[in-house]
Amino acid sequence: MKFLRKQIDKIKPKFEEGGKLHFLHSTFDAFETFLFVPNKVTKSGAHIRDAIDMKRTMTVVLIAVMPALLFGIYNTGLQHFMASGKNLEFWPMIGYGLMKVLPLLIVSYGVGLAIEFAFAQFRKHEVNEGYLVTGMLIPLIVPVDIPLWTLAIAVAFAVIIGKEVFGGTGMNILNPALTARAFLFFAYPSWMTGDKVWIGGMAKGMGVVDGFSGETVLGQAANGLNQFVNGFGQKLSNWDLFFGAIPGSVGETSTLAILIGAVILLISGIASWRIMFSVLLGGAVMGLLLNAFAVNPLMEIPWYQHFLIGGFAFGMVFMATDPVTGAQTNKGKYIYGFLIGFMAILIRVLNPAYPEGMMLAILLLNVFAPLIDHLVVQSNIKKRIKRAKIIKE
Amino acid sequence: MFSKKNLKLVTDPINKNNPITVQVLGICSALAVTVKLEPAIVMALSVTVVTGLSNFVISLLRNTIPKRIRIIVQLVVIATLVIIVDQFLKAYSFDVSKQLSVFVGLIITNCIVMGRLEAFAMANKPLPSLLDGIGNGLGYGAILVIVAFFRELFGSGTILDIKVIPQAFYEAGYMNNGFFILPPMALIIIGIIIWLQRGKYKELIED
Numbered sequence: 125m126k127f128l129r130k131q132i133d134k135i136k137p138k139f140e141e142g143g144k145l146h147f148l149h150s151t152f153d154a155f156e157t158f159l160f161v162p163n164k165v166t167k168s169g170a171h172i173r174d175a176i177d178m179k180r181t182m183t184v185v186l187i188a189v190m191p192a193l194l195f196g197i198y199n200t201g202l203q204h205f206m207a208s209g210k211n212l213e214f215w216p217m218i219g220y221g222l223m224k225v226l227p228l229l230i231v232s233y234g235v236g237l238a239i240e241f242a243f244a245q246f247r248k249h250e251v252n253e254g255y256l257v258t259g260m261l262i263p264l265i266v267p268v269d270i271p272l273w274t275l276a277i278a279v280a281f282a283v284i285i286g287k288e289v290f291g292g293t294g295m296n297i298l299n300p301a302l303t304a305r306a307f308l309f310f311a312y313p314s315w316m317t318g319d320k321v322w323i324g325g326m327a328k329g330m331g332v333v334d335g336f337s338g339e340t341v342l343g344q345a346a347n348g349l350n351q352f353v354n355g356f357g358q359k360l361s362n363w364d365l366f367f368g369a370i371p372g373s374v375g376e377t378s379t380l381a382i383l384i385g386a387v388i389l390l391i392s393g394i395a396s397w398r399i400m401f402s403v404l405l406g407g408a409v410m411g412l413l414l415n416a417f418a419v420n421p422l423m424e425i426p427w428y429q430h431f432l433i434g435g436f437a438f439g440m441v442f443m444a445t446d447p448v449t450g451a452q453t454n455k456g457k458y459i460y461g462f463l464i465g466f467m468a469i470l471i472r473v474l475n476p477a478y479p480e481g482m483m484l485a486i487l488l489l490n491v492f493a494p495l496i497d498h499l500v501v502q503s504n505i506k507k508r509i510k511r512a513k514i515i516k517e
Numbered sequence: 518m519f520s521k522k523n524l525k526l527v528t529d530p531i532n533k534n535n536p537i538t539v540q541v542l543g544i545c546s547a548l549a550v551t552v553k554l555e556p557a558i559v560m561a562l563s564v565t566v567v568t569g570l571s572n573f574v575i576s577l578l579r580n581t582i583p584k585r586i587r588i589i590v591q592l593v594v595i596a597t598l599v600i601i602v603d604q605f606l607k608a609y610s611f612d613v614s615k616q617l618s619v620f621v622g623l624i625i626t627n628c629i630v631m632g633r634l635e636a637f638a639m640a641n642k643p644l645p646s647l648l649d650g651i652g653n654g655l656g657y658g659a660i661l662v663i664v665a666f667f668r669e670l671f672g673s674g675t676i677l678d679i680k681v682i683p684q685a686f687y688e689a690g691y692m693n694n695g696f697f698i699l700p701p702m703a704l705i706i707i708g709i710i711i712w713l714q715r716g717k718y719k720e721l722i723e724d
Binding site: 271273311313 | 690692694695696697699705708709712
């Protein structure tokens with residue numbers, strides 16, 4: 125550590141005002157503050173400062189995503205090995221998973237950070253750290269076989285149109301990771317839906333054993349099955365769905381791994397428990413309503429099972445709780461979360477053309493979050509004015 | 518006729534006073550007809566004809582139109598011109614007319630036409646009015662053509678229905694971008710044009 129610090133201090137003058145490499149100062153600053161806690165001190169006025177800065181916040185989120193990522197790597201290997209009828213040996217499966225998932229990560233970070241750094245240099249800002257999390261989330265919410273060049277375009281779109289045009293991290297209206305996914309969903313639907321794309325190598329027709337189907341659980345539900353099965357047609361229990369060794373986007377299949385992340389986020393106080401709780405509540409209410417009036421197998425999915433399948437859990441824990449795009453007021457957070465859960469199940473069940481209701485629900489409520497906050501603040505002001513009048517009399 | 522002042526009437530709306538990117542008028546048809554380049558060009562020309570001629574006619578009549586019924590008079594003139602254009606398209610390029618469907622008729626409600634009549638033709642002589650109308654039509658058309666160019670290129674891989682992206686690309690895994698066919702992409706492209714334009718001319722940036 126000391127060695128690293130020394131090295132950084134040695135090259136620092138080059139990047140400061142008047143130095144040779146001053147034009148790269150925001151790049152340098154980004155790396156320095158990533159490695160060490162910055163020693164900047166607020167010089168004027170009274171400020172309340174938390175010990176935790178944005179970089180540490182982002183680091184905690186990254187740690188929370190790790191279980192989902194690791195399980196995603198394992199599951200990618202497992203699904204591929206099952207589909208091609210190989211022996212399910214642990215290390216080769218992990219190896220295959222790494223081979224598939226790492227390129228997604230590299231493309232996501234490479235393209236996204238390049239654009240972030242370019243904008244920061246151009247605008248003479250510091251590099252924002254928001255992309256550290258976004259870049260990790262994007263590979264986790266896409267099918268494993270997505271062509272890398274389409275992922276690169278989607279990332280560029282999300283960072284430029286979703287974020288930089290509004291002024292960078294903290295100013296964006298839509299969640300950038302979901303913007304990237306929505307872009308892929310509408311731009312290249314053949315790679316985002318169907319029963320081939322969710323398993324590594326299957327879209328290219330690589331040695332699939334007879335009778336294996338790579339459909340996701342949600343896909344099965346949309347096709348009118350009310351008993352979910354794995355690729356070989358064996359029944360899946362709720363525990364199987366909870367554990368998550370099923371086809372799906374890279375990191376969103378395992379509710380267990382996501383829950384570990386949720387616990388980390390809640391204990392560290394970084395994600396809002398109000399949002400998570402109310403998303404669950406909204407989903408449950410809508411699920412129960414649909415159960416009560418069920419006329420087709422999709423509506424008959426038990427309300428609690430909705431939390432185990434598709435991207436509901438992942439969206440709830442990592443996407444809906446995004447502090448930038450979510451509601452800010454406490455009351456607003458309840459409304460925002462409730463409507464996300466409510467809309468997600470509604471879209472998922474009543475519009476089978478869009479099986480991933482969670483993505484669309486969160487993006488929709490991202491747009492409405494400022495309005496919800498405005499209404500909450502206004503109603504509070506009204507209440508206080510009323511109270512003030514009574515005292516005057 | 519082509520004094521500097523008159524020329525400015527034509528060039529200004531194409532550039533710094535563009536009806537779409539600066540006045541933000543006529544967005545709906547810009548989203549609807551820009552999937553392909555050909556209908557966009559036809560639409561651009563139709564609107565240019567209508568804005569130019571309606572400006573000219575209204576300017577000729579401007580001193581005789583009673584103030585209180587001016588909107589009705591303007592609408593009659595616009596509607597007549599639009600129907601002529603519509604019939605003309607049906608006669609000479611039926612396919613494009615079918616693609617544009619209701620949007621030719623909807624030129625009547627295009628805010629640019631009415632906007633120019635109210636803002637310019639009612640207070641200016643016929644010749645400048647004609648030029649102003651043509652300029653605004655072309656300004657609208659320019660944006661339409663730019664948007665349609667990118668939407669057709671990336672959405673369908675063609676320009677004016679001629680394949681421009683080589684087959685080898687598709688074989689290597691390239692795919693047309695379905696998002697470019699959907700209307701939201703037109704809005705995003707217009708947004709990018711506005712972004713670039715405001716970046717170039719700082720005085721256009723509003724608070």
